[in-house]
Amino acid sequence: MEQRYFQPEIECAPYEKIREIQSEKLIKQVKHVWDNVPYYRKKMEAKGVTPDDIKSVDDLYKLPFLSKADLREAYPYGLLGKPLKDCVRIQSTSGTTGKRVVAFYTQHDIDLWEDCCARAIVAAGGTNEDVCQVSYGYGLFTGGPGLNGGSHKVGCLTIPTSSGNTDRQIMFIKDLSATILCCTPSYAAYLGERMTEMGYGPDDIPLKAGIFGAEAWSQEMRESIEKTMGIKAYDIYGLTELSGPGVAFECCAQNGMHINEDHFIAEIIDPDTEEVLPEGSQGELVFTAVDKEAFPMIRYRTRDICRLTREKCSCGRTHVKMAKPMGRSDDMLIIRGVNVFPSQIETVLLNNGYAANYQIVVDRVNNTDTLDVQVEMTPEMFTDNVGEVEERQKKLVEGLKSMLGIKAKVSLLAPKSITRSEGKAVRVIDRRKI
Amino acid sequence: MSVQQISVFLENKPGTLKKMTGVLAAHSIDMRATSLAETKDFGIARLIVDDALSAVNTLKENNFIASLTPxxxxxxxxxxxxxxxxxxxxxxxxxxxxxxxxxxxxxxxxxxxxxxxxxxxxxxxxxxxxxxxxxxxxxxxxxx
Missing domain, CATH: 3.30.2130.10 (VC0802-like)
Structure with a gap:
């Protein structure tokens, strides 16, 4: 397959060139923040750093971190880098974790964000001949607006269905021959499930690629979606704090996401000591948005746990790749003192032949944490033989034990008993009152 | 000539059996025989009806997991x-x-x-x- 890029001169630039761009932008950005964001300037002063100390990317470590707590404290205007008259848009997080983030954009910020999304679409094989259906939510959520803008930049015919109304989604995919689908992976799985129910096999579905992000999903879930719809499923990564989807995206190699390094400098730190870790280490991902004017995040702690690699990629892009985050440190459950990521549980379920329709219920009974993995029964996993169904259930318990290191209960639920999500799936119910 | 029995997966919680009989009743499916196998965590209802194929399809359409067993x-x-x-x-x-x-x-x-x-x-x-x-x-x- 011929490799195509949206901005080849940047996406395939030699490493030295990227560092040069980053250094130049970082110096400028730190000055901008020092002059325009008193909240961050105070943080710099507290650490004894001034813009003069930042001469290249190598000095990045000297700067103070920003975290979700800072965003809360500075809400709504405390981190604004431009006067409101220069801002053209806000986007906001869902606030599912109780911490709503409001991010501001100038037209320049929107442009660079849409460029990033366009790079992702082209990396997934998109051209101006494609029909791109954006089934992410539109509105405050960044998913819809980001991919919509990227799709326009690539020149795709864009179908802005937003999320929901599943049968209408499928009607548009079929009737307008959509070739690229953008949505959350859990919604993609649900769309696939519904298509199968309607009698559509992979050959009846015109889609060739999917760009799925905004929540954690496993390799097994990718394979299942790819098989059901007959597509290639690509991961995309982003945070509202940094613009939205497109901070990083997967290429045809499908083994990690290229970070748009000309806009976002990535570091991996030890979440406890805050020390920068060498390449290849697992730790918390930290981003510095060097190009954003209105909401200039510097050393923003994402809480996502992952690794970075500079290994040469077969797609020809030179930007550093991040592995699929194994979880967010704030998604991470601590059960009986053990760290558990929902993605690990998903991997075990899919490996054992179940579908990704599950819920994780954590409770505390007699001062002991309980973990109940509730998964829907599937026709494939059901037999009339009680012993065999119990045997499969036991295998699942053993698989979870070996993956997580703790014992989990497995409950088999009736099909369709877990509410299907049109956006981010609710995977964890934590009933512990601590 | 064997007979096709319908086996239905039932989640272990109050009301699931009633949900199944409700579907059968709504579609006027007459049960000749029935039995229920239960474990700690789930149950399997086994049914003998006149037209097993159409009954199993009705159950599937109503989101039950059901299969035929000779x-x-x-x-x-x-x-x-x-x-x-x-x-x-x-x-x-x-x-x-x-x-x-x-x-x-x-x-x-x-x-x-x-x-x-x-x-x-x-x-x-x-x-x-x-x-x-x-x-x-x-x-x-x-x-x-």
């Missing part, structure tokens, strides 16, 4: 020792029974009907038929 249906006299006599033949034929349930009634009050699940339905059928046991067909069930 079972042997055999008529015995409804009297003391009736089942024992039949099991003598099973014994002689060395047919192992995985599970069994019974129903009676229908037009003929003098008979009871046994449903047997065995590992190899075809082989068991051949052995039992050769020993003079009459295995009921799906039509026989519908005519009871």
């Amino acid at each position: 079972v042997l249906a055999i008529e015995i006299p409804d009297e003391a020792g009736g089942l024992d006599k039949l099991l003598v033949v099973f014994d002689e034929a060395a047919v192992n029974i995985e599970y069994m349930y019974a129903f009676s009634g229908g037009k003929d009050a003098n008979h009871a009907y046994m449903i047997f699940r065995v590992a190899d339905t075809k082989a068991a059928e051949a052995k039992l038929t050769s020993k003079g046991v009459k295995i009921l067909s799906q039509e026989d069930i519908a005519n009871i």
Whole structure:
């Protein structure tokens, strides 16, 4: 397959060139923040750093971190880098974790964000001949607006269905021959499930690629979606704090996401000591948005746990790749003192032949944490033989034990008993009152 | 001729069995026989109906997991020792029974009907038929 890029001169630039761009932008950005964001300037002063100390990317470590707590404290205007008259848009997080983030954009910020999304679409094989259906939510959520803008930049015919109304989604995919689908992976799985129910096999579905992000999903879930719809499923990564989807995206190699390094400098730190870790280490991902004017995040702690690699990629892009985050440190459950990521549980379920329709219920009974993995029964996993169904259930318990290191209960639920999500799936119910 | 039994997965919580019977009632599906196998965590309802294929599809359309399992249906006299006599033949034929349930009634009050699940339905059928046991067909069930 011929490799195509949206901005080849940047996406395939030699490493030295990227560092040069980053250094130049970082110096400028730190000055901008020092002059325009008193909240961050105070943080710099507290650490004894001034813009003069930042001469290249190598000095990045000297700067103070920003975290979700800072965003809360500075809400709504405390981190604004431009006067409101220069801002053209806000986007906001869902606030599912109780911490709503409001991010501001100038037209320049929107442009660079849409460029990033366009790079992702082209990396997934998109051209101006494609029909791109954006089934992410539109509105405050960044998913819809980001991919919509990227799709326009690539020149795709864009179908802005937003999320929901599943049968209408499928009607548009079929009737307008959509070739690229953008949505959350859990919604993609649900769309696939519904298509199968309607009698559509992979050959009846015109889609060739999917760009799925905004929540954690496993390799097994990718394979299942790819098989059901007959597509290639690509991961995309982003945070509202940094613009939205497109901070990083997967290429045809499908083994990690290229970070748009000309806009976002990535570091991996030890979440406890805050020390920068060498390449290849697992730790918390930290981003510095060097190009954003209105909401200039510097050393923003994402809480996502992952690794970075500079290994040469077969797609020809030179930007550093991040592995699929194994979880967010704030998604991470601590059960009986053990760290558990929902993605690990998903991997075990899919490996054992179940579908990704599950819920994780954590409770505390007699001062002991309980973990109940509730998964829907599937026709494939059901037999009339009680012993065999119990045997499969036991295998699942053993698989979870070996993956997580703790014992989990497995409950088999009736099909369709877990509410299907049109956006981010609710995977964890934590009933512990601590 | 074996009979198709419907096996339905039931989540272990109040109301699931009622949900299933509700679907059957709404579609006027008459159960000839039923039994419920339960474990700590889930149950399997087993049903014998006149038109198994259409009933299993109805259940699937209503989001139940249901499958068809071949079972042997055999008529015995409804009297003391009736089942024992039949099991003598099973014994002689060395047919192992995985599970069994019974129903009676229908037009003929003098008979009871046994449903047997065995590992190899075809082989068991051949052995039992050769020993003079009459295995009921799906039509026989519908005519009871």
